[in-house]
Amino acid sequence: MSHEPEAEARAAVAQLLGVLDLHSTGARTTEDIFTGDSQPQPGGRIFGGQVLGQAIVAAARTLPAERTAHSMHGYFLRPGDSGAPVTFSVDRIHDGRSFSTRRTQAFQDGVPIFSMIASFQDVSPGLEHETPPPEGIPAPEDVAPSANADRDAHPGSRRLFLDSPMELRHVSGAIFEDLPEEPRTSQAVWMRTRTALPDDPAVHRAALAYLSDLTIQETILRAHGLSWATPGLRIASLDHAMWWHRPARVDEWLLYMQESPSAQSGRGLATGRFYTRDGELVASSAQEVMVRVPREA
16 A cells, blocks of 8 residues: 555554554543553654544443444643553543433543543434535545655654555645645645554544544645744644544545635634545544744744
């Protein structure tokens, strides 16, 4: 699936699956407790998408498999240390006939780094419609891999390409070192895992949450002609929301359509939609980020 060695791809995906496979402490008073490891990161901070996926896994562990996640809303409270384990506490807020609500908090050193409320539902029939994807997007085979083979490159490139379990293909070109060809508030990225995942739908939902945080901030940078390598750039995710509409395999190509409707007061908003290559809308996302750029940039 990737132009990099197959063994490296397998190892990266196996590491992701290990990170998503939380450990149960067996303890439960008013909350269920789980622990998880983190992926190594160049800057030492936990990747937000990792915590999103782990938080969904923790909440799902308190429910039967047929009651699946359909929405989550979370806040990133503090930077996490990728060299230390993470503890997840799950509060079983509500269980109804068709819906369940869970609050999951991630802790390190006794303080929360992430807080999420998620809703789960039994699959049931109902009204159906979906917004189709835009026309004219090239197939993933017609888009060059967003790869960077230089291990001394910008940390963002190393995280996303060299040691990542995901393969990305930016339709308009990546902006890790290169500036965007022209300022625009949208982008399209094809994504999938570099090797196959297990068939468990819960794994694919968690992996999709991981994917949802990979490139969504870039629409804010593109709107202002910036790249990740802009000197003095500071960017941090503040909150994240996601809605799972339909089942999807994350080891098959998904088109992530993203746009930024607004930026002001040092914050930028970005939204996204995931489509299968057949044009089925499978998930939506939204994120607000802190963006600080030196005046001369």
